[in-house]
Amino acid sequence: MLFEAKTAEAIASFTLSDHQQVFLRDVDVFLDYLVKNPVPVSKNKNQPPVKWAEPLNRLLSSPDVLTLKRPLTASYARIMGLLLLGRSSGLASLRPDSRGNTILHVHDSIYQQWQVMTDIERYFTLLEAWINRGYATNVGERISAIDNRFLSGFMMMLGDNDLWQGRPAHDPGFYLRRGKAFNLSILKMTGLADFQFEDSNRKINYLKLTPWGQLFLTACRQGFKDSLICGNYEDDDEQINLLPAIKTIRSDVNNTLEKTAPVIAASYILSVALGSKCTRTLKVSADHLLEELAEAILEAFDFDNDHLYHFQYLTSFGADRSIGHPAMDFCDGSVTETRLHQLQPFPGMKITFVFDYGVNWEFEIVVMHGSEESTSDIQVIERKGKAPEPY
Template sequence: MTLIKLPPEALKTIKNQQFSSDKPGSVVKDFNTFLNRVIEKPVPLSKGKRQPTQKWTSVLNEELTVPGRPELDRPLTIHYPSILGLYLLVRASGLGRIFIAGNNKFQLIINQSLLEQWQKLTPTEQYFSLLDAWLTRASSEIIGQELHGRDHRPLGCTGVNFLRQSAFNEEPASSICLEALPTSFGTYNIALLKLFGLADVQWLSTTQIAHLQFTPLGVSLLNAFEKSIDVQGLMLPSGCEDILYEDDGMLQVVRQWRDDVNQMLHPPAVPHHESYIIKASMYAYKCQRTLIVPTNATLDQLAMAILGAFSFSNQFLYCFLYEDCYGDNYEVADPQLKSEFTDCADTVSLKDAQILPGEQLRLLYNLQVVAQFCDSSPVC
């Protein structure tokens, strides 16, 4: 495994950069402002895209270092790109997770185990932990948005190609680039470029950019991760390893450049429980069943138990849909679909899925959602 090497000038830029709560950008300061709000009280989310509600967003906006000024009389959450970008970081870092608060109401709550790690990090370590979350895990799908390209992350979408030629440089972005970026790269990702101090961004409106120019730090860092970007939008060739996407990959890379980075956020161990109390609900029929399920039970066994509890016969194919603590979506299919899916319900257990109390696991049966499992509680 080869670590990332930088040209002398780029290495000097990164080594000499001062990192604090508001340098090189205000991302750490504004992120902690967002985080403190979540710690204080769960954040209400919309049912569709699961974004913070407009009322909550407008209040937080006034607390940011540079508040957004939407030109609309009744702006929506998507008209606050900085807050939407910070929300993406909260989810992709794992510090915030979605909780089902009854009657299909969604809330953003704090992940206490990761919060303890976060509070022990220095501003420099916090900065690179957020950069890691953004570049490697921040899929736009997490916040109900969509980008085109190899995937929905900033380095994998087609919009990144508008930001560079053969490499990232300090030349101002062209007018064509400025016009295409809001839809191809996402306004929230553009806002994060500024929050991270990677680019100077000036807005005409919440959906139009007047100016974008990378800083020396932005040029150095983004070119360092050139390997993670493919101009053609293709996957890396088989056998190629990209250290950035490995466990603690960012930590291994940044340690080469700075002596003051010793730790970053990493996934905590999931507590072991013998079984779970699962509330399975059919919201369309206002029907609910409560089951006690061993954690070593396969999802196939769980599916049969649920179908039996609701007096369904096992005549149709099914699949389970759920997301992990980082907001990534997973699909576990009926064992009869092994030829088409990698993960099948007879080989994946509840323990493997690592579902936490309050999270949601959906059973899709005969092309419709039969039950949603929310408010699962461990039985020790």
């Protein structure tokens, strides 16, 4: 059972404070702004530009006050926290446009679900999304953790005992340096911790979990530990069944956000680049094994298939995944057992094919679009540029 009696009683009697209701209003401000202002994001980090973030910051209940001469979007801790909540819940998603840009927008069907939810349902749904799927990589950042999630990857492993025992953190700056300001902002917005940022969100001199935060996060922390012991993983993540457990305690938590099933095409057009001037365009069946895709890529660039390799990509929630040669023991799966459709490809998705660890060739793959026209063989439909010599 995820929650012991004391925690279950606290969850059953929990009501939203004024502070937490303001947080939910800020979430709605963020979503409404994104509905009206879908925005191209940067290619490397999938972050919106600062000129998009600045007007949004002024609309929030407690705007970040920055004294930096040239602030970046990542400087706005509250906006980055809201962005991570949006991405991890599925409310905010990415899609390609006709010009090859990646657009951050509100996911219509999930947003419709959000609009019929009560505030208490929204609160627990966002907490669950952040705790289970709040990968920093989904907003273009990395934290010093085993998997880029704050609670399971960072706080559970590295958090000091003072914080967990209800005392102020011995070194609050440690949490800011390694856990990042946007995760701390989520802790504060949701009423799980108390602190104040200083120096344009670059310094923190105090950090303490609230009684609610200590109780709730300790239960979640133990849930992650139990899942590791039992090996009861979900979707390859050490996830905890947070919302189902809350539903058994509270009869007023019924509606949650259900992710729509991915649409899998019969085949996909993949653009594969080696450097800036050499590309090959392939047509690949969704049922082709990644082993077959690796062979086709190497052949298209006149490389011999004589070294180890792996494919690296981010899931739709930003989890880092790798599928490798059968001899590789650090990967999440094998190319001999994984088919392209299992990666849940979507237009604009980026995959890196790393070949020959001595030289470390990196082939950048972009999923251009899907097609209902199947193909039995992987076809090279376009070649541009001369491939480099592999040795």
